Amino acid sequence: MIVSDESRILELKKTTGELKDGMHSACAFLNTEGGWLIFGVTPKSLKIVGQEVTDNTQREIALALAGLEPAVDVHVEYVDVPDYPGNKVIAMHFDGWVWGERPHTFHGCPYYKVESTTKVMPHEMYDERILAHRPQIYSWEGQMADGITLADLNEKHIKGCIRLGVEGGRIPASAISVPIEETLVKWKLLKNGVPTNGATMLFSDNIDEYPQFLLRIARFVGTDKNEFIDNQRVEGCFFDLLDAGMAFFFKHLNLGGKITNHSLQREEHLEVPYKALREALINSLCHRQWEKYNLTNSIAIYDDRVEIANPGIFPLQITPETIKESHESYPYNLKIAEALYKSTYLESWGSGAKRIMDACREQGIEEPIWRCDGGFVIVTFKRPFYGLSYQEKKPAKKNLWGNVAQNVAQNVAQNVAQNLDEKIIQIIKSNPCIKREDIANQLFVTKKTIERHLKNLGIKWDGHPKTGKWILQDNNI
Numbered sequence: 001m002i003v004s005d006e007s008r009i010l011e012l013k014k015t016t017g018e019l020k021d022g023m024h025s026a027c028a029f030l031n032t033e034g035g036w037l038i039f040g041v042t043p044k045s046l047k048i049v050g051q052e053v054t055d056n057t058q059r060e061i062a063l064a065l066a067g068l069e070p071a072v073d074v075h076v077e078y079v080d081v082p083d084y085p086g087n088k089v090i091a092m093h094f095d096g097w098v099w100g101e102r103p104h105t106f107h108g109c110p111y112y113k114v115e116s117t118t119k120v121m122p123h124e125m126y127d128e129r130i131l132a133h134r135p136q137i138y139s140w141e142g143q144m145a146d147g148i149t150l151a152d153l154n155e156k157h158i159k160g161c162i163r164l165g166v167e168g169g170r171i172p173a174s175a176i177s178v179p180i181e182e183t184l185v186k187w188k189l190l191k192n193g194v195p196t197n198g199a200t201m202l203f204s205d206n207i208d209e210y211p212q213f214l215l216r217i218a219r220f221v222g223t224d225k226n227e228f229i230d231n232q233r234v235e236g237c238f239f240d241l242l243d244a245g246m247a248f249f250f251k252h253l254n255l256g257g258k259i260t261n262h263s264l265q266r267e268e269h270l271e272v273p274y275k276a277l278r279e280a281l282i283n284s285l286c287h288r289q290w291e292k293y294n295l296t297n298s299i300a301i302y303d304d305r306v307e308i309a310n311p312g313i314f315p316l317q318i319t320p321e322t323i324k325e326s327h328e329s330y331p332y333n334l335k336i337a338e339a340l341y342k343s344t345y346l347e348s349w350g351s352g353a354k355r356i357m358d359a360c361r362e363q364g365i366e367e368p369i370w371r372c373d374g375g376f377v378i379v380t381f382k383r384p385f386y387g388l389s390y391q392e393k394k395p396a397k398k399n400l401w402g403n404v405a406q407n408v409a410q411n412v413a414q415n416v417a418q419n420l421d422e423k424i425i426q427i428i429k430s431n432p433c434i435k436r437e438d439i440a441n442q443l444f445v446t447k448k449t450i451e452r453h454l455k456n457l458g459i460k461w462d463g464h465p466k467t468g469k470w471i472l473q474d475n476n477i
Helices: 016-030 055-065 123-133 155-167 180-186 197-203 238-252 274-287 334-342 352-363 390-401 404-414 420-430 436-443 447-457
Strands: 010-013 034-039 076-080 087-095 111-114 117-120 214-220 228-235 255-259 266-270 297-301 305-311 369-373 376-382 460-462 469-471
Touching: 010 016, 016 034, 016 055, 016 087, 016 111, 016 117, 155 180, 155 197, 155 334, 197 238, 197 334, 214 238, 228 238, 238 274, 238 297, 266 274, 274 297, 274 305, 274 334, 274 352, 274 376, 420 436, 420 447, 436 447
Parallel strands: 010 034, 214 297
Antiparallel strands: 034 087, 076 087, 111 117, 214 228, 255 266, 297 305, 305 376, 369 376, 460 469
16 A cells, blocks of 8 residues: 655656656665655555556566666566556665765666655766765875975975874884885875875975865854954965964954862863864865865854854765764765874764764853755854853953963962862852852852852752852751
Protein backbone atom coordinates (compact mmCIF):
# COMPACT_ATOMS: atom_id res chain seq x y z
CA MET A 1 0.00 0.00 0.00
CA ILE A 2 1.27 3.47 -0.94
CA VAL A 3 0.36 5.84 1.91
CA SER A 4 2.07 9.05 0.80
CA ASP A 5 2.62 11.04 -2.34
CA GLU A 6 5.96 11.72 -4.00
CA SER A 7 8.73 13.03 -1.81
CA ARG A 8 12.49 13.34 -1.55
CA ILE A 9 12.71 9.53 -1.26
CA LEU A 10 9.72 8.41 -3.37
CA GLU A 11 8.96 8.78 -7.08
CA LEU A 12 5.73 7.43 -8.59
CA LYS A 13 5.10 6.76 -12.29
CA LYS A 14 1.92 5.42 -13.87
CA THR A 15 3.73 3.21 -16.43
CA THR A 16 7.16 2.50 -17.86
CA GLY A 17 6.16 4.88 -20.65
CA GLU A 18 7.81 7.38 -18.29
CA LEU A 19 10.92 5.23 -17.93
CA LYS A 20 13.32 7.97 -19.02
CA ASP A 21 11.95 10.44 -16.46
CA GLY A 22 12.07 7.65 -13.92
CA MET A 23 15.79 7.15 -14.55
CA HIS A 24 16.36 10.85 -13.97
CA SER A 25 14.80 10.35 -10.53
CA ALA A 26 16.82 7.15 -9.98
CA CYS A 27 20.02 9.08 -10.68
CA ALA A 28 18.83 11.80 -8.29
CA PHE A 29 18.22 9.22 -5.54
CA LEU A 30 21.73 7.86 -6.04
CA ASN A 31 23.13 11.37 -5.64
CA THR A 32 21.04 12.34 -2.62
CA GLU A 33 19.59 10.22 0.18
CA GLY A 34 18.37 7.24 -1.83
CA GLY A 35 14.76 6.31 -2.47
CA TRP A 36 12.12 4.20 -4.23
CA LEU A 37 11.13 4.41 -7.90
CA ILE A 38 7.75 2.77 -8.48
CA PHE A 39 5.85 2.19 -11.74
CA GLY A 40 2.18 1.30 -11.75
CA VAL A 41 0.95 3.88 -9.22
CA THR A 42 -0.78 7.10 -10.21
CA PRO A 43 0.75 10.14 -8.47
CA LYS A 44 -1.51 12.29 -6.24
CA SER A 45 -4.44 9.86 -6.37
CA LEU A 46 -2.11 7.03 -5.30
CA LYS A 47 -4.26 4.58 -7.27
CA ILE A 48 -2.45 1.27 -7.71
CA VAL A 49 -3.13 0.02 -11.23
CA GLY A 50 0.08 -1.74 -12.21
CA GLN A 51 0.86 -2.58 -15.81
CA GLU A 52 1.48 -5.53 -18.06
CA VAL A 53 5.09 -6.72 -17.81
CA THR A 54 6.48 -8.40 -20.91
CA ASP A 55 9.96 -9.58 -21.87
CA ASN A 56 10.31 -6.34 -23.78
CA THR A 57 9.39 -4.34 -20.66
CA GLN A 58 12.16 -6.06 -18.72
CA ARG A 59 14.69 -5.43 -21.49
CA GLU A 60 13.75 -1.75 -21.57
CA ILE A 61 14.24 -1.49 -17.82
CA ALA A 62 17.61 -3.25 -17.99
CA LEU A 63 18.73 -0.99 -20.85
CA ALA A 64 17.62 2.12 -18.92
CA LEU A 65 19.51 1.04 -15.80
CA ALA A 66 22.61 0.54 -17.95
CA GLY A 67 22.52 4.28 -18.66
CA LEU A 68 23.44 4.98 -15.04
CA GLU A 69 27.14 5.57 -14.38
CA PRO A 70 28.84 4.32 -12.32
CA ALA A 71 26.92 1.08 -12.83
CA VAL A 72 24.53 0.07 -10.05
CA ASP A 73 23.24 -3.35 -9.03
CA VAL A 74 19.51 -2.82 -8.55
CA HIS A 75 17.00 -5.51 -7.66
CA VAL A 76 13.78 -4.96 -9.61
CA GLU A 77 10.68 -6.20 -7.82
CA TYR A 78 7.48 -7.17 -9.69
CA VAL A 79 4.42 -7.21 -7.42
CA ASP A 80 1.01 -8.55 -8.45
CA VAL A 81 -2.01 -6.20 -8.29
CA PRO A 82 -5.06 -8.15 -7.04
CA ASP A 83 -7.58 -5.66 -8.45
CA TYR A 84 -5.99 -5.88 -11.91
CA PRO A 85 -5.15 -9.51 -12.67
CA GLY A 86 -2.07 -9.85 -14.86
CA ASN A 87 -0.78 -6.38 -13.98
CA LYS A 88 2.26 -5.78 -11.79
CA VAL A 89 3.74 -2.89 -9.85
CA ILE A 90 7.42 -2.43 -10.65
CA ALA A 91 9.55 -1.22 -7.71
CA MET A 92 13.25 -0.37 -7.47
CA HIS A 93 15.23 0.92 -4.49
CA PHE A 94 18.37 3.03 -4.92
CA ASP A 95 20.93 3.66 -2.19
CA GLY A 96 22.00 7.23 -1.43
CA TRP A 97 25.31 8.94 -2.08
CA VAL A 98 28.17 8.48 0.38
CA TRP A 99 30.92 11.06 0.80
CA GLY A 100 33.88 10.11 -1.36
CA GLU A 101 31.88 8.16 -3.93
CA ARG A 102 31.79 9.30 -7.52
CA PRO A 103 28.57 11.17 -8.36
CA HIS A 104 26.16 9.30 -10.64
CA THR A 105 24.99 10.38 -14.07
CA PHE A 106 22.29 9.18 -16.44
CA HIS A 107 23.53 9.31 -20.04
CA GLY A 108 26.23 11.71 -18.92
CA CYS A 109 24.03 14.12 -16.94
CA PRO A 110 23.98 14.23 -13.10
CA TYR A 111 20.72 14.75 -11.21
CA TYR A 112 19.85 15.30 -7.56
CA LYS A 113 16.76 15.76 -5.40
CA VAL A 114 15.44 19.02 -4.00
CA GLU A 115 12.55 17.90 -1.81
CA SER A 116 10.26 16.01 -4.23
CA THR A 117 11.71 17.64 -7.36
CA THR A 118 14.39 16.13 -9.59
CA LYS A 119 16.90 18.69 -10.85
CA VAL A 120 20.08 18.74 -12.89
CA MET A 121 22.99 18.93 -10.48
CA PRO A 122 24.83 22.29 -10.56
CA HIS A 123 28.35 22.20 -11.97
CA GLU A 124 29.74 23.40 -8.64
CA MET A 125 28.17 20.53 -6.69
CA TYR A 126 29.30 17.98 -9.27
CA ASP A 127 32.87 19.30 -9.24
CA GLU A 128 32.97 19.17 -5.44
CA ARG A 129 31.91 15.53 -5.47
CA ILE A 130 34.44 14.66 -8.13
CA LEU A 131 37.03 16.34 -5.96
CA ALA A 132 35.91 14.35 -2.92
CA HIS A 133 36.13 11.15 -4.99
CA ARG A 134 39.63 11.69 -6.39
CA PRO A 135 41.24 14.48 -4.36
CA GLN A 136 44.74 13.38 -5.30
CA ILE A 137 43.96 14.08 -8.97
CA TYR A 138 41.51 16.94 -8.99
CA SER A 139 42.17 18.97 -5.85
CA TRP A 140 43.41 22.55 -6.16
CA GLU A 141 45.80 22.09 -3.26
CA GLY A 142 47.54 19.15 -4.96
CA GLN A 143 48.29 20.93 -8.24
CA MET A 144 51.79 22.30 -8.82
CA ALA A 145 51.94 26.03 -8.21
CA ASP A 146 52.50 28.21 -11.26
CA GLY A 147 55.64 30.32 -10.99
CA ILE A 148 56.44 29.35 -7.37
CA THR A 149 59.77 27.85 -6.32
CA LEU A 150 61.20 26.57 -3.06
CA ALA A 151 62.90 29.94 -2.62
CA ASP A 152 59.45 31.58 -2.41
CA LEU A 153 58.49 29.52 0.66
CA ASN A 154 59.04 31.05 4.08
CA GLU A 155 61.67 28.84 5.71
CA LYS A 156 60.88 30.26 9.15
CA HIS A 157 57.24 29.15 8.90
CA ILE A 158 58.20 25.67 7.68
CA LYS A 159 60.81 25.10 10.39
CA GLY A 160 58.39 26.41 12.99
CA CYS A 161 55.78 23.84 11.92
CA ILE A 162 58.37 21.06 12.01
CA ARG A 163 59.51 22.08 15.49
CA LEU A 164 55.92 22.18 16.80
CA GLY A 165 55.25 18.78 15.24
CA VAL A 166 58.31 17.29 16.92
CA GLU A 167 57.38 18.82 20.28
CA GLY A 168 53.85 17.50 19.88
CA GLY A 169 55.04 13.99 19.05
CA ARG A 170 53.50 14.00 15.58
CA ILE A 171 56.74 14.27 13.64
CA PRO A 172 59.94 12.27 14.32
CA ALA A 173 62.76 14.28 15.88
CA SER A 174 64.96 13.49 12.87
CA ALA A 175 62.82 15.89 10.80
CA ILE A 176 64.62 18.83 12.42
CA SER A 177 67.96 17.91 10.87
CA VAL A 178 66.85 16.85 7.37
CA PRO A 179 66.36 19.28 4.47
CA ILE A 180 62.95 20.92 4.62
CA GLU A 181 62.14 19.75 1.09
CA GLU A 182 62.15 16.15 2.36
CA THR A 183 59.48 17.03 4.89
CA LEU A 184 57.45 18.85 2.25
CA VAL A 185 57.61 15.78 0.00
CA LYS A 186 56.37 13.59 2.87
CA TRP A 187 53.55 16.04 3.43
CA LYS A 188 52.76 15.86 -0.32
CA LEU A 189 53.33 19.60 -0.64
CA LEU A 190 56.15 19.24 -3.15
CA LYS A 191 55.96 17.55 -6.58
CA ASN A 192 59.05 17.09 -8.75
CA GLY A 193 60.74 19.83 -6.76
CA VAL A 194 57.87 22.28 -7.35
CA PRO A 195 55.66 23.48 -4.45
CA THR A 196 51.98 22.67 -4.73
CA ASN A 197 49.21 25.21 -4.35
CA GLY A 198 48.77 23.84 -0.83
CA ALA A 199 52.39 24.59 0.03
CA THR A 200 51.98 28.06 -1.46
CA MET A 201 48.90 28.77 0.63
CA LEU A 202 50.64 27.64 3.80
CA PHE A 203 54.13 29.06 3.40
CA SER A 204 54.70 31.29 0.35
CA ASP A 205 55.82 34.91 0.53
CA ASN A 206 55.10 35.26 -3.19
CA ILE A 207 51.33 35.54 -3.57
CA ASP A 208 51.13 37.86 -6.58
CA GLU A 209 49.23 35.26 -8.63
CA TYR A 210 46.89 34.30 -5.78
CA PRO A 211 44.26 37.03 -5.24
CA GLN A 212 42.26 34.67 -3.00
CA PHE A 213 45.01 34.76 -0.33
CA LEU A 214 43.10 37.55 1.31
CA LEU A 215 41.29 38.14 4.61
CA ARG A 216 38.70 40.90 4.89
CA ILE A 217 38.33 42.16 8.45
CA ALA A 218 35.92 44.83 9.64
CA ARG A 219 34.45 46.30 12.83
CA PHE A 220 30.95 47.56 12.15
CA VAL A 221 28.86 50.02 14.14
CA GLY A 222 25.65 48.45 15.42
CA THR A 223 24.34 45.11 14.19
CA ASP A 224 24.51 45.56 10.40
CA LYS A 225 27.03 46.56 7.72
CA ASN A 226 25.80 50.10 7.11
CA GLU A 227 28.72 51.75 8.91
CA PHE A 228 32.18 50.59 9.96
CA ILE A 229 34.93 52.03 12.15
CA ASP A 230 37.70 49.74 10.94
CA ASN A 231 37.89 48.03 7.57
CA GLN A 232 41.00 46.22 6.32
CA ARG A 233 42.17 43.82 3.62
CA VAL A 234 45.08 41.60 4.62
CA GLU A 235 47.07 39.61 2.07
CA GLY A 236 49.41 36.73 2.78
CA CYS A 237 49.83 33.03 3.39
CA PHE A 238 48.04 31.02 6.06
CA PHE A 239 50.18 32.27 8.96
CA ASP A 240 49.98 35.91 7.87
CA LEU A 241 46.18 35.73 7.71
CA LEU A 242 45.92 33.87 11.02
CA ASP A 243 48.11 36.41 12.83
CA ALA A 244 46.22 39.36 11.32
CA GLY A 245 42.85 37.89 12.26
CA MET A 246 43.84 37.20 15.87
CA ALA A 247 45.34 40.68 16.22
CA PHE A 248 42.05 42.14 14.99
CA PHE A 249 40.11 40.21 17.64
CA PHE A 250 42.34 41.60 20.37
CA LYS A 251 42.01 45.10 18.94
CA HIS A 252 38.20 45.22 18.89
CA LEU A 253 36.91 42.74 21.49
CA ASN A 254 36.71 43.53 25.20
CA LEU A 255 39.08 42.00 27.66
CA GLY A 256 37.84 40.78 31.01
CA GLY A 257 39.40 39.31 34.08
CA LYS A 258 38.65 37.29 37.16
CA ILE A 259 40.52 36.22 40.25
CA THR A 260 40.82 32.45 40.33
CA ASN A 261 39.80 30.44 43.37
CA HIS A 262 43.12 28.66 43.68
CA SER A 263 45.65 31.44 43.31
CA LEU A 264 43.99 34.83 43.65
CA GLN A 265 45.74 35.75 40.39
CA ARG A 266 43.78 37.62 37.80
CA GLU A 267 43.07 35.63 34.64
CA GLU A 268 42.44 37.92 31.70
CA HIS A 269 40.55 36.76 28.63
CA LEU A 270 38.70 38.01 25.59
CA GLU A 271 34.94 38.28 25.95
CA VAL A 272 34.76 35.52 23.30
CA PRO A 273 37.35 32.86 24.20
CA TYR A 274 40.68 33.20 22.44
CA LYS A 275 40.89 29.42 21.94
CA ALA A 276 37.46 29.31 20.28
CA LEU A 277 38.21 32.20 17.93
CA ARG A 278 41.60 30.80 16.97
CA GLU A 279 40.21 27.32 16.30
CA ALA A 280 37.36 28.77 14.23
CA LEU A 281 39.72 30.95 12.17
CA ILE A 282 42.15 28.06 11.56
CA ASN A 283 39.25 25.87 10.41
CA SER A 284 38.00 28.67 8.18
CA LEU A 285 41.38 29.00 6.45
CA CYS A 286 42.05 25.26 6.33
CA HIS A 287 38.74 24.10 4.87
CA ARG A 288 37.86 26.94 2.48
CA GLN A 289 37.55 26.42 -1.25
CA TRP A 290 40.80 28.06 -2.32
CA GLU A 291 40.14 27.44 -5.99
CA LYS A 292 37.48 30.16 -5.84
CA TYR A 293 39.91 32.98 -6.47
CA ASN A 294 37.21 35.67 -6.57
CA LEU A 295 35.97 34.96 -3.01
CA THR A 296 37.62 35.70 0.32
CA ASN A 297 37.54 34.70 3.96
CA SER A 298 36.21 37.35 6.30
CA ILE A 299 35.89 38.42 9.92
CA ALA A 300 33.05 40.75 10.84
CA ILE A 301 32.71 42.16 14.36
CA TYR A 302 29.38 43.78 15.26
CA ASP A 303 28.11 45.18 18.53
CA ASP A 304 26.26 41.94 19.28
CA ARG A 305 28.27 39.20 17.51
CA VAL A 306 31.41 38.01 15.75
CA GLU A 307 31.17 36.22 12.39
CA ILE A 308 33.91 34.20 10.71
CA ALA A 309 33.12 33.15 7.13
CA ASN A 310 34.83 31.18 4.38
CA PRO A 311 33.85 30.12 0.86
CA GLY A 312 32.65 26.52 1.07
CA ILE A 313 29.91 24.09 1.97
CA PHE A 314 29.35 21.46 4.62
CA PRO A 315 30.19 17.87 3.67
CA LEU A 316 27.05 15.85 2.92
CA GLN A 317 27.33 13.99 6.24
CA ILE A 318 27.44 17.18 8.30
CA THR A 319 24.79 19.86 8.82
CA PRO A 320 24.76 23.06 10.89
CA GLU A 321 22.89 21.05 13.51
CA THR A 322 24.98 17.87 13.55
CA ILE A 323 28.33 19.64 13.46
CA LYS A 324 28.03 20.02 17.23
CA GLU A 325 27.81 16.24 17.60
CA SER A 326 30.69 13.76 17.42
CA HIS A 327 31.56 13.18 13.75
CA GLU A 328 34.27 12.06 11.41
CA SER A 329 36.47 14.61 9.69
CA TYR A 330 35.92 15.35 6.00
CA PRO A 331 38.60 17.96 5.21
CA TYR A 332 38.11 19.77 1.93
CA ASN A 333 41.87 20.32 1.62
CA LEU A 334 43.29 17.02 2.81
CA LYS A 335 47.01 17.80 2.46
CA ILE A 336 46.69 21.22 4.05
CA ALA A 337 44.75 19.67 6.93
CA GLU A 338 47.37 16.94 7.33
CA ALA A 339 50.21 19.48 7.47
CA LEU A 340 48.36 21.59 10.05
CA TYR A 341 47.57 18.50 12.10
CA LYS A 342 51.17 17.30 12.09
CA SER A 343 52.32 20.75 13.19
CA THR A 344 49.65 20.79 15.98
CA TYR A 345 47.70 23.71 14.55
CA LEU A 346 44.81 21.28 14.23
CA GLU A 347 43.98 18.76 16.92
CA SER A 348 42.38 15.36 16.33
CA TRP A 349 40.32 15.37 13.18
CA GLY A 350 36.64 16.11 13.57
CA SER A 351 37.12 17.72 17.00
CA GLY A 352 37.25 21.38 15.94
CA ALA A 353 33.62 22.20 16.71
CA LYS A 354 33.83 20.39 20.05
CA ARG A 355 36.95 22.32 21.04
CA ILE A 356 35.24 25.59 20.15
CA MET A 357 32.14 24.72 22.19
CA ASP A 358 34.22 23.49 25.14
CA ALA A 359 36.12 26.80 25.23
CA CYS A 360 32.84 28.74 25.22
CA ARG A 361 31.30 26.61 27.96
CA GLU A 362 34.43 26.91 30.08
CA GLN A 363 34.14 30.69 29.96
CA GLY A 364 30.39 30.64 30.51
CA ILE A 365 29.22 32.10 27.20
CA GLU A 366 26.81 30.79 24.59
CA GLU A 367 27.97 28.21 22.10
CA PRO A 368 28.38 29.53 18.55
CA ILE A 369 26.02 28.81 15.68
CA TRP A 370 27.11 27.42 12.31
CA ARG A 371 25.26 28.02 9.06
CA CYS A 372 25.76 27.83 5.30
CA ASP A 373 24.65 30.92 3.38
CA GLY A 374 25.29 31.92 -0.22
CA GLY A 375 28.22 29.55 -0.75
CA PHE A 376 29.86 30.49 2.56
CA VAL A 377 30.20 28.58 5.82
CA ILE A 378 29.71 31.01 8.70
CA VAL A 379 30.25 30.56 12.43
CA THR A 380 28.68 33.19 14.69
CA PHE A 381 29.68 33.97 18.28
CA LYS A 382 27.40 36.12 20.44
CA ARG A 383 29.14 38.89 22.35
CA PRO A 384 28.21 38.45 26.02
CA PHE A 385 28.26 42.16 26.92
CA TYR A 386 25.76 43.22 24.25
CA GLY A 387 22.66 44.84 25.75
CA LEU A 388 24.29 45.73 29.07
CA SER A 389 24.07 49.30 30.25
CA TYR A 390 27.09 51.55 30.31
CA GLN A 391 27.15 51.40 34.08
CA GLU A 392 27.20 47.58 33.99
CA LYS A 393 30.03 47.49 31.48
CA LYS A 394 32.13 50.20 33.10
CA PRO A 395 33.25 48.41 36.28
CA ALA A 396 34.56 45.40 34.39
CA LYS A 397 36.41 47.66 31.99
CA LYS A 398 37.83 49.72 34.86
CA ASN A 399 39.03 46.63 36.64
CA LEU A 400 41.09 45.66 33.62
CA TRP A 401 42.54 49.00 32.55
CA GLY A 402 43.00 50.36 36.05
CA ASN A 403 45.88 49.35 38.24
CA VAL A 404 45.50 45.55 37.90
CA ALA A 405 48.75 44.85 39.71
CA GLN A 406 47.60 46.93 42.68
CA ASN A 407 44.27 45.11 42.79
CA VAL A 408 45.88 41.68 42.77
CA ALA A 409 48.48 42.76 45.35
CA GLN A 410 45.78 44.03 47.64
CA ASN A 411 43.92 40.74 47.48
CA VAL A 412 47.05 38.73 48.06
CA ALA A 413 48.01 40.93 51.00
CA GLN A 414 44.67 40.33 52.67
CA ASN A 415 45.06 36.59 52.76
CA VAL A 416 47.01 34.62 50.18
CA ALA A 417 45.70 31.31 51.50
CA GLN A 418 42.04 32.23 51.15
CA ASN A 419 40.14 31.62 47.97
CA LEU A 420 37.43 33.82 46.55
CA ASP A 421 34.61 31.73 48.02
CA GLU A 422 36.05 32.11 51.50
CA LYS A 423 36.43 35.85 51.10
CA ILE A 424 32.78 36.17 49.98
CA ILE A 425 31.63 34.21 53.05
CA GLN A 426 33.73 36.36 55.39
CA ILE A 427 32.34 39.57 53.92
CA ILE A 428 28.74 38.33 54.27
CA LYS A 429 29.35 37.20 57.85
CA SER A 430 30.52 40.69 58.72
CA ASN A 431 27.67 42.37 56.83
CA PRO A 432 24.70 40.07 55.94
CA CYS A 433 22.89 42.96 54.22
CA ILE A 434 25.72 43.89 51.83
CA LYS A 435 24.80 44.24 48.15
CA ARG A 436 26.36 42.19 45.31
CA GLU A 437 27.90 45.31 43.83
CA ASP A 438 29.67 46.17 47.07
CA ILE A 439 31.08 42.63 47.37
CA ALA A 440 32.38 42.87 43.81
CA ASN A 441 34.02 46.24 44.50
CA GLN A 442 35.75 44.95 47.61
CA LEU A 443 37.16 41.94 45.82
CA PHE A 444 37.99 43.74 42.58
CA VAL A 445 35.85 41.40 40.44
CA THR A 446 32.67 41.80 38.44
CA LYS A 447 29.13 41.53 39.77
CA LYS A 448 28.58 38.57 37.44
CA THR A 449 31.50 36.75 39.06
CA ILE A 450 30.02 37.33 42.52
CA GLU A 451 26.61 36.08 41.39
CA ARG A 452 28.15 32.92 40.01
CA HIS A 453 30.03 32.18 43.23
CA LEU A 454 26.98 32.90 45.38
CA LYS A 455 24.99 30.42 43.34
CA ASN A 456 27.70 27.77 43.63
CA LEU A 457 27.87 28.30 47.40
CA GLY A 458 24.10 28.06 47.77
CA ILE A 459 23.92 31.48 49.43
CA LYS A 460 20.53 33.11 48.79
CA TRP A 461 19.02 36.52 49.49
CA ASP A 462 16.07 36.45 51.86
CA GLY A 463 13.47 39.20 52.02
CA HIS A 464 12.94 42.53 50.33
CA PRO A 465 15.65 43.62 47.83
CA LYS A 466 16.46 46.67 49.98
CA THR A 467 15.88 45.42 53.54
CA GLY A 468 16.63 41.67 53.27
CA LYS A 469 19.83 39.78 53.99
CA TRP A 470 22.00 36.86 52.87
CA ILE A 471 21.32 33.42 54.36
CA LEU A 472 24.42 31.27 54.76
CA GLN A 473 24.15 27.49 54.44
CA ASP A 474 25.41 25.16 57.19
CA ASN A 475 28.47 24.28 55.10
CA ASN A 476 29.32 27.99 54.77
CA ILE A 477 29.44 28.74 58.50
